[in-house]
Amino acid sequence: GENVEQHPSTLSVQEGDSAVIKCTYSDSASNYFPWYKQELGKRPQLIIDIRSNVGEKKDQRIAVTLNKTAKHFSLHITETQPEDSAVYFCAAREDTGFQKLVFGTGTRLLVSP
Amino acid sequence: DAGVTQSPTHLIKTRGQQVTLRCSPISGHKSVSWYQQVLGQGPQFIFQYYEKEERGRGNFPDRFSARQFPNYSSELNVNALLLGDSALYLCASSLWDRDTEAFFGQGTRLTVV
Numbered sequence: 001g002e003n004v005e006q007h008p009s010t011l012s013v014q015e016g017d018s019a020v021i022k023c024t025y026s027d028s029a030s031n032y033f034p035w036y037k038q039e040l041g042k043r044p045q046l047i048i049d050i051r052s053n054v055g056e057k058k059d060q061r062i063a064v065t066l067n068k069t070a071k072h073f074s075l076h077i078t079e080t081q082p083e084d085s086a087v088y089f090c091a092a093r094e095d096t097g098f099q100k101l102v103f104g105t106g107t108r109l110l111v112s113p
Numbered sequence: 114d115a116g117v118t119q120s121p122t123h124l125i126k127t128r129g130q131q132v133t134l135r136c137s138p139i140s141g142h143k144s145v146s147w148y149q150q151v152l153g154q155g156p157q158f159i160f161q162y163y164e165k166e167e168r169g170r171g172n173f174p175d176r177f178s179a180r181q182f183p184n185y186s187s188e189l190n191v192n193a194l195l196l197g198d199s200a201l202y203l204c205a206s207s208l209w210d211r212d213t214e215a216f217f218g219q220g221t222r223l224t225v226v
Contacts, residue, residue: 006155034214043117043219044203045155090154098169099146099207101215103155 002027002094006104014081014112021075021107023090032093033073034101035064039086048075048087080111117206117218125224126194132187134221138206144168145187146215147179150201162187163209170196194225 003026006089013019022076036044038045050064050073057064063076077084087108091101118137126132138145142165146158158171162181179189185206191198201222203217 002154036217043217046214046216049214091155096169098161098163099144099213099215100158100161100169100171101146101148101156101205102158106153106155 002030002092002102004090004102004104006090006093006107008107009105010108010110012110012112015080015082015088017033017080019077019080019084019109019111021088021090021109022072023074023104024070024072025092025094025096025102026071027092028068028071029095030092030102031095033064033066034091034093035075036089036091036103037086038089044089077109080109082113085109085111117204117216119202119204119218119221121221122219123222123224125226128194128196128225129146130194131190131192132194132223134191134202134204134217136187136189136206138185138187138202138204139216142206142208142216143185144207144209144213145181145185146205146207146218147187147189148203148205149173150203150220152200156203159189169213193212196225199223 001007035047038044090104146161147159150156160179161169176192203220203222204218207213
């Protein structure tokens with residue numbers, strides 16, 4: 001089955017800096033890669049996603065890149081703000097015929113003012 | 114616009130007991146998936162139901178079962194609770210069985226003592 005690794009586990013940046021979180025996946029048949037933001041005690045919220053036929057996607061300060069050859073995808077947050085502080089999870093959807101997301105272990109992002 | 118709703122929000126049970134968790138998907142969504150999130154880890158897939166049928170099952174024991182009702186709401190049942198079942202149980206809904214985004218509810222925090 002699919003296995004997703006996520007790095008780093010914690011990331012501290014100053015407000016205004018950029019943050020990059022990286023994930024690798026094992027199953028080349030996986031075709032959908034969402035990113036979720038989870039604030040303490042709250043639900044995971046979908047912030048951006050990318051499908052396997054696209055190499056890059058942007059939404060304001062957030063971007064995701066996908067390298068299918070390397071089985072690697074990354075989340076880029078520019079001009080970070082304190083409200084970006086949260087745990088971020090990457091995930092990959094297995095090509096199983098049903099919707100099974102396999103999550104990474106999460107990155108705790110702390111943005112200091 | 115109501116999102117995914119889950120009940121109850123918190124629950125304390127004793128080892129060996131049984132528990133039922135409930136989920137109402139976003140209006141119009143026909144797929145419901147259940148995930149278990151242990152503290153400090155990413156969510157792990159338990160089940161997906163689509164059009165009242167089980168479409169996928171993760172690596173969980175038979176003590177875990179679920180069903181989906183004609184209105185697309187769902188219940189997750191866990192029998193013979195173990196201490197290790199303590200976790201946040203998340204429900205995610207999506208339009209179809211695959212190829213669509215998954216939106217999570219706020220979860221049910223289950224504590225087994």
